[in-house]
Amino acid sequence: MTKEEIFRAHVSKVYRLLMLLFALFVITGGGLIYYMFNPGFFDFKSKSETVVSVPLDLDEDRIENGIHLRTGLADAVGLMVVVNNCTNCHSAKLVIQNRMSAERWNTTIKWMQETQNLWDLGGNQEIIVNYLVTNYPPKAKGRRMALTDIDWYELED
Amino acid sequence: MLFILIYKLSVLKRRDFVKKATLSSFATLIGTELVFGSQMLDGYTPLALQNPDPFKLFNKNKEMVVLNDKPWNIEAQAHLLDDKITPNSSMFIRNNGLVPENIDPKNWMLTIDGESVKNKKTYTLAELKSKFEQHTYQLTIECGGNGRAEFDPPAKGNQWTSGAVHCASWTGVRLRDVLENAGIKNNAIYIGFHAIDRHLSMDPTKEAISRGCPMHKALQDETLLAFKMNGKDIPLIHGYPLRLVAGGWPASVSGKWVNRISIRNKVHDGAKMTGTAYRVPCKSVAPGEKVKDEDMCIIESMPVKSLITYPKTGAKIKKGNPLNIRGHAWAGELEVHKMEYSIDFGSTWNTCNIEKPTNRLAWQHFSATVNFPKVGYYEVWARATDSNGVAQPMILPGWNPKGYLNNACHRIAVKVN
Numbered sequence: 001m002t003k004e005e006i007f008r009a010h011v012s013k014v015y016r017l018l019m020l021l022f023a024l025f026v027i028t029g030g031g032l033i034y035y036m037f038n039p040g041f042f043d044f045k046s047k048s049e050t051v052v053s054v055p056l057d058l059d060e061d062r063i064e065n066g067i068h069l070r071t072g073l074a075d076a077v078g079l080m081v082v083v084n085n086c087t088n089c090h091s092a093k094l095v096i097q098n099r100m101s102a103e104r105w106n107t108t109i110k111w112m113q114e115t116q117n118l119w120d121l122g123g124n125q126e127i128i129v130n131y132l133v134t135n136y137p138p139k140a141k142g143r144r145m146a147l148t149d150i151d152w153y154e155l156e157d
Numbered sequence: 158m159l160f161i162l163i164y165k166l167s168v169l170k171r172r173d174f175v176k177k178a179t180l181s182s183f184a185t186l187i188g189t190e191l192v193f194g195s196q197m198l199d200g201y202t203p204l205a206l207q208n209p210d211p212f213k214l215f216n217k218n219k220e221m222v223v224l225n226d227k228p229w230n231i232e233a234q235a236h237l238l239d240d241k242i243t244p245n246s247s248m249f250i251r252n253n254g255l256v257p258e259n260i261d262p263k264n265w266m267l268t269i270d271g272e273s274v275k276n277k278k279t280y281t282l283a284e285l286k287s288k289f290e291q292h293t294y295q296l297t298i299e300c301g302g303n304g305r306a307e308f309d310p311p312a313k314g315n316q317w318t319s320g321a322v323h324c325a326s327w328t329g330v331r332l333r334d335v336l337e338n339a340g341i342k343n344n345a346i347y348i349g350f351h352a353i354d355r356h357l358s359m360d361p362t363k364e365a366i367s368r369g370c371p372m373h374k375a376l377q378d379e380t381l382l383a384f385k386m387n388g389k390d391i392p393l394i395h396g397y398p399l400r401l402v403a404g405g406w407p408a409s410v411s412g413k414w415v416n417r418i419s420i421r422n423k424v425h426d427g428a429k430m431t432g433t434a435y436r437v438p439c440k441s442v443a444p445g446e447k448v449k450d451e452d453m454c455i456i457e458s459m460p461v462k463s464l465i466t467y468p469k470t471g472a473k474i475k476k477g478n479p480l481n482i483r484g485h486a487w488a489g490e491l492e493v494h495k496m497e498y499s500i501d502f503g504s505t506w507n508t509c510n511i512e513k514p515t516n517r518l519a520w521q522h523f524s525a526t527v528n529f530p531k532v533g534y535y536e537v538w539a540r541a542t543d544s545n546g547v548a549q550p551m552i553l554p555g556w557n558p559k560g561y562l563n564n565a566c567h568r569i570a571v572k573v574n
Contacts (some may be wrong), residue, residue: 089357091227097316108313115432117358141309143552147470147536150570155472155480 072096078131081124089116099138105129211250215394218246224315228252228357228365229394233320235567236469238485241522242295242387243323250394251300251321253429254354254365257414262398267335267382271349271419275340282398285382288338289330294379295519296404297324297487298411299459301435304563307553310445312560319464319567324485324520327402329383332418333376341372341420348375349425350401350412356428367427368409368435369419374457379404379518382415404518405489407435407456407561430455437557444556453558458489460554461543462564463496463523470569480527480537480571486511487520488543495542496523500535500571503551509539529573538568 061068061083063075071083071092086095100108106129112118121128211231212219218237224230229252237247262282270277280288300321305312336348349369356363374380381402384391391397396413403410409429419425429435436453463486474480486493496509509525529535542548549566 089227091225093223093225094315097224098313099311100313101310104313111432117356117360117363138311141307141311143309144565145307147568147570150471152471152473152572153469155468155474 074135076131076135078127081127082131085119085121085124085128089118095132096136099136100132101138102129102133105132215250215392216245217248217250221247221249222318222320224317228254229256230315232317233323234469235319235464235466235484235569237466238320238323238464239466239483241324241485243325244387245325245392245395248323248325248395249300249317249321251315251408252354252365252394253409254356255359256394257353257355260353260393260398260414265398266416267399268417269335269339269420270417271345272422273342273345273420274336275342278339280335282384285330285335285399286384289334291328291330292378292381293326293328293385294381294404294517295324295326295515296379296381296402297322297518297520298402298404298408299323299462299487301407301409301456301459301561302559304565305560307563307565308444308556308560309553310556312558314559321408322462322464322487324487326387327381327383327400328385328388329381329400329402331378332380332382332401333378335382336375336418336420339420342422344422345372345420346423347371347421347425349419349421349427349430350415351417351419351427352412352414353416354414364428366409366412366429367425368412368430369421369425369427370403370406370410370457371424374403374406374410377403379516405458405487407459409435424455433559435561436559437555437561441555442557446556448558456561458491459487460562460564461488461491461493461541461547461549462486462567463493463539463541463549464567465537465539465569468569468571472569473572473574474529476529476532476573480529481524482509482527482537482539482569483522483524484539484567485520486523486539486541488541490518491543491545492517493521493541494544494546495548496521497540497542498525498527499538499540500527500529502536503538506540529571532573535571535573536568537571538566540566 060070063069066075068075068079068083071087073079073082073092073096086092109118109121109125113120209226211217211223211226211229212221217231220237221231221233224232229250231250233247233249240247265282266279267285268277268279300317302314303317303321304319305314306316306318347369349367351364351367354365356365383400383402384398386392386395391400399415401412401415432450433453435456437456438448439452439454442448463484465482465484467483472480482498486496492514493511496511497506498509499506507525509523511523512521514521527537538551540549549564551566553563553565
């Protein structure tokens with residue numbers, strides 16, 4: 001083997017080593033960058049990110065199809081005044097299922113102030129009562145209603 | 158990129174903190190310890206806290222109807238009440254306040270006090286169980302407002318339809334034995350219960366509900382301080398660890414989470430005893446009429462009533478096939494003496510078989526075989542008559558401001574093809 005051939009062999013050995021180092025550097029560097037974006041990737045015990053997605057900033061007053069999602073109340077004039085004054089102690093479900101005239105709502109509000117620690121509503125009272133009688137008016141039921149919403153099914157005996 | 162990393166870490170830490178802080182109170186809320194709670198997956202919030210599923214939380218049938226989630230009020234549908242002894246899964250939930258947490262049965266105390274107690278006394282649960290004889294009764298407990306949804310003009314409150322009633326088996330000691338152990342003065346008129354559930358406003362000076370009954374009801378054999386329901390510890394939502402049970406009277410007399418009974422020398426004046434709560438006009442009024450508080454009288458025994466629990470409304474059957482119906486009937490302090498059904502809107506009535514109650518104040522089971530003359534739409538109406546000869550009305554009974562005591566006949570729809 002000539003001197004030149006020995007030199008060439010050395011150079012190619014060094015070249016291969018350098019390439020290997022470079023490849024390792026690229027892999028490690030890439031891994032590090034990936035880790036910065038996905039810090040949970042190498043933590044095999046923690047499965048949280050894949051099991052449950054937690055929406056971080058969901059709008060809690062989102063409205064869909066005219067309904068305030070969080071409370072189920074109708075989106076209409078006075079909605080947020082009702083949400084802020086009438087859903088602290090009890091659920092909006094209690095409000096929605098009660099259908100009363102303005103006079104009876106005012107009496108109910110007075111009762112809540114006298115016995116249930118409801119605060120003075122000031123000018124908001126009119127807004128609230130208007131919202132309630134407009135969106136949840138009483139329905140006439142008479143002495144007995146017809147049966148409705150019957151879920152018919154075949155009865156095999 | 159570094160910012161994202163730091164943000165993610167802080168989110169994880171915050172969740173971890175919230176999780177640890179809520180785990181202990183959560184355990185009491187669902188009435189059981191969370192095994193491996195500390196190993197719960199990061200970012201996983203217990204279902205009951207994140208988006209409460211009352212059916213899982215209280216072990217209720219999925220067909221139960223949630224009327225209110227703060228406070229919790231949930232009712233059954235008629236066909237869910239088919240069992241002779243109502244299982245927990247079909248029992249309605251009525252709450253006036255917030256469900257208590259952190260109940261420690263070992264340190265639970267029941268105090269007997271009041272103007273008319275001879276010696277104020279305190280008992281632990283263990284003392285109650287060992288000192289007094291234990292009794293088991295099946296007791297019909299119906300919410301005073303069951304059927305409120307039908308009143309016109311509408312009455313205020315949770316709009317119960319027909320499912321706020323149950324008849325479970327209750328085990329406990331007689332209230333009479335405990336009251337007599339403490340001593341009852343001659344001037345005793347009423348008892349009032351006190352419990353640990355908090356007022357909705359969280360005001361510690363207010364009680365969510367503190368009702369009671371006259372001495373004659375308190376001293377009945379069947380009036381219990383119960384610690385078991387259907388053979389097991391009472392579920393938290395139904396009053397664990399101690400519940401006053403007074404069958405045949407508005408369910409609000411059967412106080413949950415009871416830790417004090419006062420023997421009063423006057424009609425008890427606790428929360429929901431006064432004003433219009435669990436009261437009806439002493440003299441009948443026209444629908445919608447205003448009634449003064451002083452003209453309202455406390456509801457005592459519930460009126461005669463019945464439910465068709467089989468089949469579920471909406472059954473379609475073939476012409477010529479008979480239909481077997483069944484259900485339960487009850488009459489407050491009284492017994493049901495006659496049970497009938499009608500398929501022609503009350504023009505004619507046919508007799509049902511009605512069993513005697515297992516014990517006083519238990520609901521009674523009825524059954525009948527119904528034949529339909531031709532194809533068409535039918536309603537099967539059921540009507541019970543009590544031992545005083547008083548029957549259920551087909552239309553709504555007397556209107557009252559709070560919509561109590563609707564005992565109008567129950568009916569189911571049937572189509573014959």
